[in-house]
Amino acid sequence: MVFAVVVSSIMLARFDGDGIRRDTLAALEAVSGRQWTLGDAVMFKPGVAPVLVLSDLRTPNVVWATRPDLLSVTRIEIESDWMSVLRRRPRIVALRLEGLELNLETGLDDNNNWGTPVPTITPANTATVSAQGLSELHSIELKNTRIRFRSGWGDIEKTYRIESIELRSSGVDSPLVVSVKAQVNEWPVSFSGELGSPAAMIGGGTFGVTLEGRYSGHESDAEMQLIGQVGALSGLRDIHLKFSLKANSLNDVGSISGFALPRDTPISITAVVTSSDAGLNLEDYVLRIGQAIIRPSAAPQRR
Incomplete structure (x- = not known):
């Protein structure tokens, strides 16, 4: 002292x-x-x-x-x-x-x-x-x-x-361990996982992203995942991230938008986020609500 x-x-x-x-x-x-x-x-x-x-x-x-x-x-x-x-x-x-x-x-x-x-x-x-x-x-x-x-x-x-x-992180060359707590429309959201090392981010190199999250909805928790890579952090270049969301009740996702939705209908979303000179792109987007499958520029399908 x-x-x-x-x-x-x-x-x-x-x-x-x-x-x-x-x-x-x-x-x-x-x-x-x-x-x-x-x-x-x-x-x-x-x-x-x-x-x-x-x-x-x-x-x-x-x-x-x-x-x-x-x-x-x-x-x-x-x-x-x-x-x-x-x-x-x-x-x-x-x-x-x-x-x-x-x-x-x-x-x-x-x-x-x-x-x-x-x-x-x-x-x-x-x-x-x-x-x-x-x-x-x-x-x-x-x-x-x-x-x-x-x-x-x-x-x-x-x-x-x-x-x-x-x-x-344990060092500049070690991955960053991430923990996030937030709220969307007063409903708690949490994420945890790993990002690339500080050295890769600072140096403009490609770094990995592995995050898993939960969103507490009306009925149960919705599970989310984001996995992939990001290129230079400055300008957000060379992005390739796979996103997925799954909930047993459509109403759990409804709490995000603030609208009441059917309780007994499961929902899942998968998509890939990439980047180009024009900006961010959403690819391979698939929305499943119950038995219906919805893709952009395509009519709803049923299995």
Whole structure:
């Protein structure tokens, strides 16, 4: 404890909030190709482990969008360790984000607001630079996340609230273990599984996705699965994901939409999500309701 107090005093004397803001914004802009802003308050929180606290991180939306920010985060806590901080080469051990809001929109001309600008540094350089600070990153936690989607063409808007997201890994080259708790129309949803390693994501390489989830409906739980791969995280390229959903009661899925549906009819959905230069594509979509089989551009079939 005495060591922590002494080191805290040294760090507070050397603390440069403006420099941290400047370096953080430069790194974000280099990696994402977007402009970012940070709040004026940059705090250093001493303790057993040093924590840097940033606030009000934002990146602006496209001019035609209905919300000013594409993404905003109310509070960011970056946890490090004392020895690396004293050497002025801080390692990031844990990252905690609170109040993240992501606003996704499509326009009337079938365009969208999430197309990622070209980064100002190459993925290879990004991996080299980031791996130095992220080699000890073991956990990422998000609390009170909101994802809003609006279709300008269909004039439909929906907001999804996610209570918590936890990503944990034993190292930068190890898979991320994922745990998600959310609500859709006040009904609980949970996901768990694995994603690719932080090194693959940062370096722009392909990484795997294996997630299983449950949605608590009116009658019982609906089971979901998402398996496949994602290419470069920046721009969401080379996506190939297989999605499936199965419920014993159609009314369990009805709780998602807010409508009451028949209770005794089972339902299943299978589909493949891919990506191309035109955006995301939905392929091999099959909806089974009871004995009926429904495919896009095809009349309902019965077995």
